[in-house]
Amino acid sequence: MPSPTFLALPADRRDRLVREAITEFSERPYAEASLSQIAQRAQIAKGSIYQYFDDKLDLYRWLLTDEAPRHKRAFLGTPDPAGDFWAGFETMIERGMAFLVEHPRLARLTAAAADPSATPDVRGLHKAICEAGIDELRAQLARGVATGAIAHPDLDLDIATRLVAAIIGPGLTDVVLQELGASLHEVLASDTLRKRLGPARRRRLAHQAVLLIQGGLGAARRPLRRKART
Amino acid sequence: MPSPTFLALPADRRDRLVREAITEFSERPYAEASLSQIAQRAQIAKGSIYQYFDDKLDLYRWLLTDEAPRHKRAFLGTPDPAGDFWAGFETMIERGMAFLVEHPRLARLTAAAADPSATPDVRGLHKAICEAGIDELRAQLARGVATGAIAHPDLDLDIATRLVAAIIGPGLTDVVLQELGASLHEVLASDTLRKRLGPARRRRLAHQAVLLIQGGLGAARRPLRRKART
Amino acid sequence: MPSPTFLALPADRRDRLVREAITEFSERPYAEASLSQIAQRAQIAKGSIYQYFDDKLDLYRWLLTDEAPRHKRAFLGTPDPAGDFWAGFETMIERGMAFLVEHPRLARLTAAAADPSATPDVRGLHKAICEAGIDELRAQLARGVATGAIAHPDLDLDIATRLVAAIIGPGLTDVVLQELGASLHEVLASDTLRKRLGPARRRRLAHQAVLLIQGGLGAARRPLRRKART
Amino acid sequence: MPSPTFLALPADRRDRLVREAITEFSERPYAEASLSQIAQRAQIAKGSIYQYFDDKLDLYRWLLTDEAPRHKRAFLGTPDPAGDFWAGFETMIERGMAFLVEHPRLARLTAAAADPSATPDVRGLHKAICEAGIDELRAQLARGVATGAIAHPDLDLDIATRLVAAIIGPGLTDVVLQELGASLHEVLASDTLRKRLGPARRRRLAHQAVLLIQGGLGAARRPLRRKART
DNA sequence: TATGAATGAGTTTTCATTCAT
DNA sequence: AATGAATGAAAACTCATTCAT
Numbered sequence: 008m009p010s011p012t013f014l015a016l017p018a019d020r021r022d023r024l025v026r027e028a029i030t031e032f033s034e035r036p037y038a039e040a041s042l043s044q045i046a047q048r049a050q051i052a053k054g055s056i057y058q059y060f061d062d063k064l065d066l067y068r069w070l071l072t073d074e075a076p077r078h079k080r081a082f083l084g085t086p087d088p089a090g091d092f093w094a095g096f097e098t099m100i101e102r103g104m105a106f107l108v109e110h111p112r113l114a115r116l117t118a119a120a121a122d123p124s125a126t127p128d129v130r131g132l133h134k135a136i137c138e139a140g141i142d143e144l145r146a147q148l149a150r151g152v153a154t155g156a157i158a159h160p161d162l163d164l165d166i167a168t169r170l171v172a173a174i175i176g177p178g179l180t181d182v183v184l185q186e187l188g189a190s191l192h193e194v195l196a197s198d199t200l201r202k203r204l205g206p207a208r209r210r211r212l213a214h215q216a217v218l219l220i221q222g223g224l225g226a227a228r229r230p231l232r233r234k235a236r237t
Numbered sequence: 238m239p240s241p242t243f244l245a246l247p248a249d250r251r252d253r254l255v256r257e258a259i260t261e262f263s264e265r266p267y268a269e270a271s272l273s274q275i276a277q278r279a280q281i282a283k284g285s286i287y288q289y290f291d292d293k294l295d296l297y298r299w300l301l302t303d304e305a306p307r308h309k310r311a312f313l314g315t316p317d318p319a320g321d322f323w324a325g326f327e328t329m330i331e332r333g334m335a336f337l338v339e340h341p342r343l344a345r346l347t348a349a350a351a352d353p354s355a356t357p358d359v360r361g362l363h364k365a366i367c368e369a370g371i372d373e374l375r376a377q378l379a380r381g382v383a384t385g386a387i388a389h390p391d392l393d394l395d396i397a398t399r400l401v402a403a404i405i406g407p408g409l410t411d412v413v414l415q416e417l418g419a420s421l422h423e424v425l426a427s428d429t430l431r432k433r434l435g436p437a438r439r440r441r442l443a444h445q446a447v448l449l450i451q452g453g454l455g456a457a458r459r460p461l462r463r464k465a466r467t
Numbered sequence: 468m469p470s471p472t473f474l475a476l477p478a479d480r481r482d483r484l485v486r487e488a489i490t491e492f493s494e495r496p497y498a499e500a501s502l503s504q505i506a507q508r509a510q511i512a513k514g515s516i517y518q519y520f521d522d523k524l525d526l527y528r529w530l531l532t533d534e535a536p537r538h539k540r541a542f543l544g545t546p547d548p549a550g551d552f553w554a555g556f557e558t559m560i561e562r563g564m565a566f567l568v569e570h571p572r573l574a575r576l577t578a579a580a581a582d583p584s585a586t587p588d589v590r591g592l593h594k595a596i597c598e599a600g601i602d603e604l605r606a607q608l609a610r611g612v613a614t615g616a617i618a619h620p621d622l623d624l625d626i627a628t629r630l631v632a633a634i635i636g637p638g639l640t641d642v643v644l645q646e647l648g649a650s651l652h653e654v655l656a657s658d659t660l661r662k663r664l665g666p667a668r669r670r671r672l673a674h675q676a677v678l679l680i681q682g683g684l685g686a687a688r689r690p691l692r693r694k695a696r697t
Numbered sequence: 698m699p700s701p702t703f704l705a706l707p708a709d710r711r712d713r714l715v716r717e718a719i720t721e722f723s724e725r726p727y728a729e730a731s732l733s734q735i736a737q738r739a740q741i742a743k744g745s746i747y748q749y750f751d752d753k754l755d756l757y758r759w760l761l762t763d764e765a766p767r768h769k770r771a772f773l774g775t776p777d778p779a780g781d782f783w784a785g786f787e788t789m790i791e792r793g794m795a796f797l798v799e800h801p802r803l804a805r806l807t808a809a810a811a812d813p814s815a816t817p818d819v820r821g822l823h824k825a826i827c828e829a830g831i832d833e834l835r836a837q838l839a840r841g842v843a844t845g846a847i848a849h850p851d852l853d854l855d856i857a858t859r860l861v862a863a864i865i866g867p868g869l870t871d872v873v874l875q876e877l878g879a880s881l882h883e884v885l886a887s888d889t890l891r892k893r894l895g896p897a898r899r900r901r902l903a904h905q906a907v908l909l910i911q912g913g914l915g916a917a918r919r920p921l922r923r924k925a926r927t
Numbered sequence: 928t929a930t931g932a933a934t935g936a937g938t939t940t941t942c943a944t945t946c947a948t
Numbered sequence: 949a950a951t952g953a954a955t956g957a958a959a960a961c962t963c964a965t966t967c968a969t
Contacts, residue, residue, distance in 0.1 A: 633868025
């Protein structure tokens with residue numbers, strides 16, 4: 008948790024630090040990320056960072072649990088709980104891919120949370136983040152069940168949630184990267200790649216994902232409008 | 238590639254080294270794993286490791302591309318290509334979970350290949366492994382399509398393969414760990430946990446996964462009854 | 468190039484480091500000189516050296532191209548270009564020997580630049596230094612030619628410069644050491660030896676050198692009388 | 698000193714070891730030369746080297762004090778003590794340059810003996826070699842004095858010997874390398890360079906050197922026939 | 928006698944963290 | 949509050965030398 012000093016920092020100074028920290032942590036594994044680099048690039052004394060955060064992990068934690076989620080939420084917007092469940096689901100997936108494309112560094116930071124290696128401290132952190140995501144997804148699926156959009160006789164909600172999370176998490180990320188013909192690192196380096204995964208393409212991918220999930224979750228097969236069958 | 242010297246090592250010495258190396262690399266991300274630690278715990282001179290392997294990466298690569306796959310293949314056995322597609326698929330998944338439970342350190346090592354952080358050299362290594370796995374799965378699914386077991390009108394085999402891989406990879410791992418009520422690291426520490434995910438439970442989980450996948454891939458819905466309900 | 472940090476160091480600390488570095492590099496060939504030793508003897512943390520210099524070579528380069536020449540220039544003073552050529556030449560040689568006797572460690576450092584072994588990086592460094600010395604000497608001899616002090620019918624200035632450089636460089640150093648009845652290393656160890664090569668003796672040696680050079684370069688033979696024969 | 702075992706070795710095996718040892722020691726400074734490299738390239742077990750020589754230094758010493766001088770002597774032939782002194786001197790110098798050009802690795806090994814850095818053990822070795830060379834040259838110059846070929850009123854034979862040694866040692870080597878437009882290391886690498894310093898060119902350089910020395914040593918100026926003045 | 932695996936001390940280098948200014 | 953110099957533990961890696969076979 009950042010110190011009050013940090014929170015009261017002039018926006019410019021604060022932003023410089025945050026920006027460079029995100030860059031550094033998104034480009035190298037935690038162990039190899041260097042506070043010296045961050046300090047130097049942000050034009051901030053190394054000692055100052057230690058006045059804002061307890062240590063390297065504290066800074067990383069804050070980025071992962073506060074800064075990144077805040078941006079992500081702002082980007083995704085709030086889903087409309089009233090609309091059609093599957094349409095909403097598909098939109099959510101599409102927005103997720105858009106986030107990956109538009110904010111690759113933040114997305115990368117978040118993706119790192121899935122890394123099952125990592126040192127104990129970092130692992131705890133990652134686990135917390137993952138579970139939060141799972142909880143959110145479970146609630147959403149529960150809504151689907153409640154509205155009848157999901158209706159599989161044998162469904163175990165907990166298990167299904169985790170499997171679906173894998174699809175829309177690592178699964179779709181993998182697909183996107185495959186589409187880009189690049190590794191995440193190369194995406195970070197070149198902004199031009201972003202153009203290669205425009206909204207239309209993203210919608211198609213989201214649709215494929217929903218198709219798989221929908222079938223698996225026992226939804227009626229037909230309602231799949233949009234560019235699908237007609 | 239290990240030197241002939243290494244391959245000709247007395248079993249005891251060799252095993253000590255391999256064991257401790259797997260432990261180290263499965264407990265920390267590559268960047269944080271320490272050859273000194275490995276040497277010390279294996280009771281082997283640091284210099285000796287450098288007679289067996291070119292460097293840290295060479296040892297890691299060998300574990301990841303030779304040692305782990307060899308054990309995994311031996312454990313999984315060869316699937317029967319003649320039998321029912323979905324039954325075979327379900328078995329494969331069950332064996333995968335069994336491997337995770339019986340050889341958690343090796344499973345963990347393999348899982349690390351999904352780590353999207355890592356330094357360029359390591360990433361290259363990981364990517365190669367992942368793609369190999371994807372290729373294998375794609376071939377398997379293609380067989381399903383050929384036999385009619387998979388029959389979805391809109392199916393894009395490439396995309397589907399990656400999404401299915403996410404389900405049976407990170408997805409099921411996550412589920413298993415949830416079942417164990419523990420993180421992979423805790424599993425590594427305590428062998429007794431293994432008992433909590435016996436064959437029956439594993440079969441049930443595998444079934445749930447196949448359910449999701451099967452529905453998503455447009456297979457006929459009924460045949461899903463095998464060892465399930467009845 | 469040393470960092471600003473280094474240049475702003477408290478004199479005491481800075482001197483300790485410089486002194487021990489010169490000692491180390493003057494006592495062993497570059498490859499065998501150890502930063503750990505320097506740090507330990509200078510009572511400075513190993514890490515600190517890396518805040519002052521990029522690496523081992525950077526420190527060595529600075530000593531060789533900045534520190535040593537600065538001291539040498541300060542010691543030698545500026546020669547009087549107006550005076551008699553050969554008298555000036557003889558003085559220069561005498562001062563060179565005096566430097567060797569008074570600052571043996573620095574002289575030794577400079578002499579090391581003649582080492583034809585060494586690793587490519589170091590060789591490049593050495594070569595640059597040698598060529599700079601040669602250029603300076605060539606200019607000086609050219610002045611002698613211009614003033615008529617040097618007048619040999621067959622003279623090839625480039626070749627002559629290099630041969631003369633050998634005389635006043637390795638040649639005289641060798642003579643001096645012979646006089647001292649010791650190797651340079653023993654000179655380094657015992658300051659008392661310095662007394663055995665006082666100004667008078669040095670002048671005599673310088674005279675012998677000039678004698679050889681002068682004859683070889685075709686100067687008129689007579690004017691050689693100064694403090695020599697009476 | 699090599700063990701009897703070594704001396705009794707089959708020529709082939711012995712030669713392989715000697716050849717690779719010379720190569721290694723002529724390409725890197727003593728500290729960086731690697732016995733492992735030598736053993737590997739010579740196809741001889743590392744342990745065997747320790748049966749032939751006490752240690753790294755022992756091997757190096759033998760090369761420097763036995764092997765290299767033997768070859769050099771064989772190459773130079775015995776000078777004719779009866780002929781004209783200066784003509785003989787010039788021939789000696791020319792042969793020395795020829796040796797440098799024809800056997801660069803051996804020459805390089807010998808040149809290293811001039812390196813004033815080096816660790817105490819190595820230094821002692823170098824010093825002994827140098828003094829041997831000096832003694833030989835002094836004897837030769839003494840012969841010149843006896844025959845009247847050298848006749849300088851103020852001559853100090855000891856000093857003169859050392860200065861002349863500097864000319865025909867480091868001095869001429871330097872000139873030769875300058876002629877070749879290359880560093881000694883580059884000479885080692887490319888045999889084609891040898892052609893650029895053929896006998897004619899070498900004679901001219903030798904002549905220039907003798908010119909300088911002769912004048913300096915007070916010889917009569919005229920007898921310098923050959924391509925000199927006419 | 929020949930072998931080459933094993934050893935471990937020693938090297939350069941990095942970096943999170945502290946603390947005096 | 950901000951600074952950035954100082955620190956030292958730890959890492960990867962090398963290589964002369966030993967010694968059991």
